Structure formats: structure tokens, C-alpha cells
Amino acid sequence: MRVSTRVEYGLMALVDIAIHSENGESVSTTEIADRQKISQKYLEQILPQLRQAGLIKAQKGLRGGYRLGKPAEEVLLADVFNALDDSILAEMESPREEGDGALRGCINECLWEKINKNLSDFAKGKTLSEFLIECRNKSIRGWDMYVI
Amino acid sequence: MRVSTRVEYGLMALVDIAIHSENGESVSTTEIADRQKISQKYLEQILPQLRQAGLIKAQKGLRGGYRLGKPAEEVLLADVFNALDDSILAEMESPREEGDGALRGCINECLWEKINKNLSDFAKGKTLSEFLIECRNKSIRGWDMYVI
DNA sequence: CATATACCTACTATGTCAATAGGTATTTAT
DNA sequence: ATAAATACCTATTGACATAGTAGGTATATG
Numbered sequence: 001m002r003v004s005t006r007v008e009y010g011l012m013a014l015v016d017i018a019i020h021s022e023n024g025e026s027v028s029t030t031e032i033a034d035r036q037k038i039s040q041k042y043l044e045q046i047l048p049q050l051r052q053a054g055l056i057k058a059q060k061g062l063r064g065g066y067r068l069g070k071p072a073e074e075v076l077l078a079d080v081f082n083a084l085d086d087s088i089l090a091e092m093e094s095p096r097e098e099g100d101g102a103l104r105g106c107i108n109e110c111l112w113e114k115i116n117k118n119l120s121d122f123a124k125g126k127t128l129s130e131f132l133i134e135c136r137n138k139s140i141r142g143w144d145m146y147v148i
Numbered sequence: 149m150r151v152s153t154r155v156e157y158g159l160m161a162l163v164d165i166a167i168h169s170e171n172g173e174s175v176s177t178t179e180i181a182d183r184q185k186i187s188q189k190y191l192e193q194i195l196p197q198l199r200q201a202g203l204i205k206a207q208k209g210l211r212g213g214y215r216l217g218k219p220a221e222e223v224l225l226a227d228v229f230n231a232l233d234d235s236i237l238a239e240m241e242s243p244r245e246e247g248d249g250a251l252r253g254c255i256n257e258c259l260w261e262k263i264n265k266n267l268s269d270f271a272k273g274k275t276l277s278e279f280l281i282e283c284r285n286k287s288i289r290g291w292d293m294y295v296i
Numbered sequence: 297c298a299t300a301t302a303c304c305t306a307c308t309a310t311g312t313c314a315a316t317a318g319g320t321a322t323t324t325a326t
Numbered sequence: 327a328t329a330a331a332t333a334c335c336t337a338t339t340g341a342c343a344t345a346g347t348a349g350g351t352a353t354a355t356g
Contacts, residue, residue: 001149001235001236001237001238001260001263001264001267002235002238002240003240003260003263008240008252008255011255011259012247012251012252012255015251015255016251035247036247036251036252037246037247038247077259087149087150088149089149090149090150092150092151092156098185099160099183099184099185099186103160103163103164103184103283104156104160104184106283106286107156107159107160107163107279107283109286110279110282110283110286111159111225111274111279112149112151114270115149115151115267115270116149118266118267118270119149119263119266119267122262122263122266126259131255131258131259134258135251135254135255135258138254138257138258
């Protein structure tokens with residue numbers, strides 16, 4: 001399954017912000033774009049969406065930037081999905097035109113709804129802080145590199 | 149999460165074929181398209197893909213059509229996915245350009261790979277026959293309608 | 297006052313999706 | 327033999343989404 005770069009970049013930005021705002025300072029788009037090798041102009045479209053969803057807070061002006069909008073324990077993967085991608089947690093549209101046997105509706109109930117529920121449950125159970133810890137455990141070296 | 153109409157139509161066709169070839173006769177594209185209200189010309193692009201994957205067998209010529217290529221117990225949802233959609237069970241591409249902290253790779257391992265594994269496990273555990281039974285149990289009336 | 301920042305809107309190039317269209321080869325029924 | 331119905335193949339199209347690019351405005355800070 002393919003995840004859009006919007007979501008991927010948004011998640012990377014969230015992690016970057018979480019790590020680099022620990023000292024109390026805001027993290028600017030420029031910093032994130034440089035560190036994570038993401039187009040700055042593209043990021044500038046993504047971050048306001050995360051802000052509108054309440055996941056980050058913005059500070060305008062010189063020395064401004066972003067911080068988390070709530071504790072990392074309360075930022076869910078599902079929130080990121082919903083903020084950045086209309087379709088990823090959306091269920092299939094209701095069947096357009098049914099044939100004789102309502103087969104389409106049956107497939108919808110038996111399969112797509114279950115698949116979407118699985119995905120949704122996973123995303124609702126995954127917090128940013130959990131994710132940070134998981135990544136950290138994977139590689140101390142990697143973690144050090146984040147902080148540098 | 150959105151599933152392509154190719155996959156949806158392919159699945160509907162499989163079910164239709166399974167049901168209507170029980171008497172030993174082949175099921176033609178025309179029949180399926182009519183019953184399920186799917187564009188016939190579009191179906192004509194989908195069914196050969198299912199045949200190449202071994203899920204159905206084709207019989208050319210007058211009175212020809214399709215039958216299952218193997219018992220319904222051995223037809224997996226994952227097979228349908230793989231036959232009709234390159235991306236649905238494909239993992240994310242390997243990260244293009246890593247920033248300082250290999251964050252992208254970490255996100256890949258911690259999230260996308262898990263999500264894909266969940267989906268893949270579900271799809272590999274779901275057989276066509278299971279699905280037929282589930283649909284049947286949902287509504288006797290619906291089932292009758294299939295068979296008519 | 298200069299600068300660095302968030303934020304906003306428009307544009308573009310590329311690709312994918314969902315069909316549509318027309319034609320060929322093959323098998324069966326008559 | 328012939329006609330009809332079928333699978334199969336290839337090309338084309340219109341709409342839409344994706345992944346950016348570009349330029350400009352408002353705002354807070356030093």
C-alpha cells in the first residue's frame with residue numbers, strides 16, 4: 001500500500017519538531033527541510049494543515065517556527081492521516097449502482113469495511129511518543145543523529 | 149482507504165463466475181457485465197489479468213467464457229490484489245534521499261512495513277469460498293438473488 | 297528598520313484511473 | 327462453409343490527483 005509523500009513528510013516533520021523543540025525553541029520550516037531533505041516550499045503547504053488540526057503550534061516572525069500542539073502521547077497517527085489525506089482513513093464510497101445481487105454492497109461490508117477498520121484501529125492506537133521510542137530502540141546511533 | 153474499481157470489479161466477477169459456473173457452464177463477460185452492471189469493455193481488460201494469474205480459466209469461441217482456475221478455497225484475496233493492482237500490497241519504495249537521521253527509513257520500518265504486513269496477512273488469510281459463505285450468511289435473500 | 301519567519305494562492309508537469317473504441321483470432325452451432 | 331458469439335489485444339481519452347514550483351503578504355523579532 002502506498003502512502004502519499006504529504007503524510008510521510010508531515011510525519012517526519014512532526015518527529016523532527018518533537019525532537020528539536022525539546023530545548024524550548026521553535027523549529028522553523030527551513031531547519032526541517034534542510035535536515036530531512038524535503039522541499040521547503042512543499043513543507044510550507046503541509047505544516048499549516050498540521051497546525052489547523054491542532055497537532056502543532058506556529059509562532060510567526062523572526063525566530064518563529066513550530067512546536068507540538070499537544071503532548072506527543074496524544075498525537076495519534078490517525079490524526080496525521082486525517083489532517084493530510086482525505087482518503088486514507090475514508091471508507092469506500094457507497095456502491096454506485098447495484099447489480100442483481102447487491103454483490104457490491106456485500107463485498108463492501110465483508111471486505112473493505114474490515115480492512116478500513118483494521119487500518120483505522122492501528123492508526124488510532126499509534127502515538128507519536130510510542131513511535132519515537134520505537135525508533136530510538138531500533139538504533140542508538142540513529143537516535144544520536146537525530147539530536148545532533 | 150480506497151480500493152480501485154479494477155480490484156472491486158475483479159472480485160465481483162470472481163464471485164459471479166464461482167456462482168454461475170456451478171452447473172458446469174462457462175460464464176461470459178457479457179453475462180457478468182449485465183448482472184453486475186459493469187462496463188463490458190472494461191471487464192474485458194480485467195478478466196485476462198485474472199486468467200494470467202491462474203484464478204480463472206478461459207474458453208474462447210461461441211458458448212465460451214470463464215470458470216474458476218482452481219477451487220474457491222484456494223483463491224486468496226491477496227492473489228486478486230496482486231493480479232489487478234501493483235501498489236496495493238507493494239511496500240513503500242526504499243527511501244529516496246535520507247536526511248541527517250535516517251528518519252525516513254525509521255518511519256518506513258516502524259509504520260509502513262507494519263501496516264503493509266497487516267494488510268497482507270488479512271489478504272492472504274481470506275479465501276474466495278470463505279467470502280462466499282460470509283456473504284450468504286448475511287442475507288438469504290441476497291444469496292437467492294445471486295443465483296437467479 | 298531589516299530580516300526571518302509563517303502563510304496564502306496560483307500554476308504546472310506528470311502520472312494514474314476508469315473507461316471507450318475498434319479490431320483480430322477462435323470456437324461452436326447451424 | 328458460414329455466421330455468430332466469444333476471448334483477447336492495443337490505442338486513445340477525459341478527468342483527476344500528486345508532487346511539487348513560484349511569487350507574494352503579513353508578522354514578529356533583533
